[in-house]
Amino acid sequence: MRTWLAAALLLSATGALADDEVTHLFASAASRGNVHRVIVDVPSGEVTVKNGPADRISVSGEIRRSYDGHREREKEQRIANDINLVIDVNGDQAVIRRQFGPNASSWSARSWHTNYKITVEVPRGLDLDVETRYGELNVDGDFGNINADLRAGEIHLRTPRANVRELNASVRVGEVHADVGDVREDHEGLFPGRTRFYNASGKSTINVHTTAGEVHVTLTR
Numbered sequence: 001m002r003t004w005l006a007a008a009l010l011l012s013a014t015g016a017l018a019d020d021e022v023t024h025l026f027a028s029a030a031s032r033g034n035v036h037r038v039i040v041d042v043p044s045g046e047v048t049v050k051n052g053p054a055d056r057i058s059v060s061g062e063i064r065r066s067y068d069g070h071r072e073r074e075k076e077q078r079i080a081n082d083i084n085l086v087i088d089v090n091g092d093q094a095v096i097r098r099q100f101g102p103n104a105s106s107w108s109a110r111s112w113h114t115n116y117k118i119t120v121e122v123p124r125g126l127d128l129d130v131e132t133r134y135g136e137l138n139v140d141g142d143f144g145n146i147n148a149d150l151r152a153g154e155i156h157l158r159t160p161r162a163n164v165r166e167l168n169a170s171v172r173v174g175e176v177h178a179d180v181g182d183v184r185e186d187h188e189g190l191f192p193g194r195t196r197f198y199n200a201s202g203k204s205t206i207n208v209h210t211t212a213g214e215v216h217v218t219l220t221r
Helices: 003-013 070-081
Strands: 020-031 037-041 044-051 056-067 083-090 093-100 114-122 127-130 134-140 146-160 164-179 184-190 194-198 204-220
Touching: 020 070, 020 083, 037 114, 044 127, 056 070, 056 083, 056 093, 070 083, 083 114, 127 134, 146 164, 184 194
Parallel strands: 037 093, 037 127, 044 114, 044 134, 127 146, 134 146, 146 204, 164 204
Antiparallel strands: 020 056, 056 114, 083 093, 164 184, 164 194
16 A cells, blocks of 8 residues: 555544554354345445355454553453444345444444444345545455445456446546556556446446555456
């Protein structure tokens, strides 16, 4: 990760460094049913989205909390253990969101002091909206429409070219690198422009943007 990006993430999404971390592992799944759109409502962290079984949506990973000194460890572990991710299905839409128990009711528990590293698995062809604002997003697979708009961080997208009708990849400050199969584009700097790709035979529309950071796109054959 570039030095300037690390600094932006430090200012925007992290606090003072602590001595160590406690972790809490979690896993959740839901039947796909009639779902056609998945929303990842996790404001910061490392998010990976890939294709999974055709009949279900799942999320797994770990919650991390930093602590400073031995006395804080037990408290932070209780908070981490009471934070989970759940999948709410409502008609044709599924929302992956945070759930806080009684030990995680404080502002600290709900803020950037809690770090998320998650993997989401969805069936092929589903629309995807990622509401993460700070961190790293990795999307690899066959999806419908994709929308992601970070304020600071990196986006890595890899998806079949034949499925894409329209692609817009951009940053305000940083880098855009796109390999669309027969052409490669690289843009860097302040307002470096965007990469656009159009394929009349495709179906999906993809919009990926970060205000400060990097966007890497690969459209596969």
